[in-house]
Structure formats: structure tokens, C-alpha cells
Amino acid sequence: MTVHSSSATTSSWYRDSIAVELEPALPLEGDHRADVCVIGAGVTGCSAALHLAQRGYRVILLEALSVGHGASGRSGGQILPGLGTDMHTVEKALGLSAARDIWEMSREAVRLTAHLVEHHQIPCEMSWGYLHAAVKPRHVVALRQSQERMARDFDYHGLEWREGDALREHVVTDAYPAALWEREAGHLHPLNYTLGLARAAQRAGAILHQFSPVVDIQHGKPANVVTARGRVTADHVVVATNAYGDRLVPAMSGRIMKAANYMIATAPMTEQQAAQVLPRNDALSDANFVLDYYRLSRDRRLIYGGEVSYDGRPPQGLEARTDAKIRRLFPVLKEIDIEYRWGGDVAITMNRAPDFGRLAPNVFYAQGYSGHGMALAGLAGQLLGETIAGQSERFDIFAAMPHRTFPGGRWLRTPLLVLATHFYKLRDRL
8 A cells, every 4th residue: 555645535533433422412492591601612611611510500511513623623632731832932921930830730731631531431542652853953952942941940850852762762763853752741532532521511410502603692791692593691601612713702813813734644554563653652743833743543543733724725735745744754654545634723822822811701711722722721621610610810820921913904914924934834944
């Protein structure tokens, strides 16, 4: 066999490997009353619904399509401490003390993910070990500096240096001169994890309605959340739509941009073939601005993602470029078919830090994880639950992070961002 695209399906492999069955979740019809209405059943919304229901709140969770339809069910599935930006960005904005608090909460997010998987028995293939891989000599310098800074300023010693034969014990390629291996990070099946959170929320008492797109939020005490065929009157509202809420809440939309990422899944490899790719089953991301990332599934498929688009259209030559990349990285993949190709939108902010806040005293949101949300979104749901229960201190540490709207307004911000991305893509090649 050779790597080719003619037989690859455009559906997600995650959708074809679902291992979690939800209780019935019919579309919303008629008028309903709740303590909290959560909009969006990705990781943020499902976690918020779960934590609020566990506190005894009457929760209604509304999803426009199906649970995990967005990035939560399409991503690379990496579970990482930290944010989508360097902690130095947070330190410059908020000071070292607050940056340390946020860093420790990001580590808590990883532990929370592991706890939720174990406690709720979610079959999502969770595994540990992650590589931050340098592609160029300047990346090597930057990774060394990052390791030293995290140890010195954040008392974090979970990053171990790998190069040469020690690196090849983790990833069998000559593409990377060095990497940082992180024992506290890992990977999982993102859709099964998200479905598992939704199932746990249902079992805790939350009521889930799929295929119930929200068309309006009528602010007030209580607020009204309106769908095409129903309405929820709630004391509190959580907006957890991330990249999919621009028409619902225009005030939030300028603070994030949609970025489409693209992924493939190969056919299953033999144990011997997988040992020539990722022998320790680590996940990996490289250090380019437009980065590539990958891991193995439990049935030994390579789940590989990369490239980016801001205009809703796949980049020209995407399939050929992706195929060539994985062949260069791992010669063994010349003998493995690509069976799946899919894409999905993530929400990025200007500074790549998450955007938490309030739209009204009783309406809260969390968005803009910038490709780093699989663990952090679960913590965001917990923090939203704490905040609604009257303990907002931890949520407010994140909410204090300043965010700017993307320049250019609704019509020009995408072209401007595309131009900026072209610059960084060229820099990646130098």
C-alpha cells in the first residue's frame, strides 16, 4: 500500500469510533425553567453543566448540533498544562504572581481531566507523555530558555531535555534536533471524552437538548434563552459556543477569530510499524508558528493535524502537502493508507490567551482557547460553576487578562490575519 487520498473519507475518524452512548437528548420544545442554561455542548459547556448539576442546580444544556460537533470533538486530543501563549505573555499583562496562579490552575486542569475520565469511567484512550519538538536551531535555543524559565519563575520541573538517541526513543525521525518531554501532559480521544462529560452531566441531573440552536439571549433577571421551537428562562446563562457563537453574541465575536485546522487518520499500523513512529505512545507538537501535531490512537493509527485557514477554505495543495510531510517524517508510512481527512474550527484570541468574562451580571462566557483547550476548557466549566455559586475569585484571575479586538472590523480582519499568517509561514521556512 502507499499513502494516497482517493479512498479517504471526509468524515472524522472520531465519529466512526464513538464508544459513549448518551441518554435521549431531543430538541428543545416549549417553555422551560432552569437555574442555569448552558449554551454549547463542547468541553466547556459539558463540564459546566456537570459541575453545576453536581452542586444541585437545575441545568439545561443546549447544543445547536450534536455534542462535540466543534473543536471539542475534532481536535488532536492533546491534554497539556499552560495556555496557547507563552506564560511570559501572561506575566507581562498581569504580573508574575497572577501568572503563577494561572499556570498552577492549568496544571490543575490536566489533573481534573484525568480525574473526570477515571471517576466517570469515560472510554477515551487517555495516555501520558508529550513532546515539544524543535524544528530549527532557533527553536532549540527557545526551548532551552523556556525550560530554564519555567523552572526558575514557576517552580516547574516537568520538562526533560531530549536529543539524539534519547529523543529517538520517543519519536523515530531525524526531523527534530531536540525536544522537551513533558510527563504531566498526554492525549486522549476528544469526542469520546466530550461525550463522556455530557453523559456524566445527564446522570448528575442536567437536561441535554441536541439540535437546538439558540437564536437569541434576552438579558434580564431572569434571562430568556430562545431557540426556534422553545425557550429557557434561567437565573444564570453560560455561553460556551467558542468559535460558533459569532451571530449569537456579536459583542464577543470581535475578540476571537475562527481558525480551521485539518487532520488525517491513517489506517491501523502493526505494532512493529507503530514502533517506528512513536514507540512510547507520546503526543507531539512542533515549534513552528503554524505547527504540526500528532499522536497514535489505541488501534495504532497516526492522528495527524496541521495547516491553518482563516477564510473557511482549505489551503491550496493541502492533501499533497500533508502526505509529503508524513512521508518525510516517517518512511514507514509510505506503506500505510490514509483513511480519514477532516477539519474543524478553533477560536483564537489576539494574544492567544483564553478570554473569560461576563456579558451581564448573570451571563458568563469562556472562549478563545487558541488550540490549547482540551484540558483548560474542563477547568473553565468548573470555574463557571464556582462563579455561579458565588466563588468567582479563580474565574476572575483569568477574566482580568486584557484582550483586544482583531483589527479591520468584520470585513477586513480575516484578510489582515491571512496576510500576517503568510509572514509567519515564511518565517517557519527560514
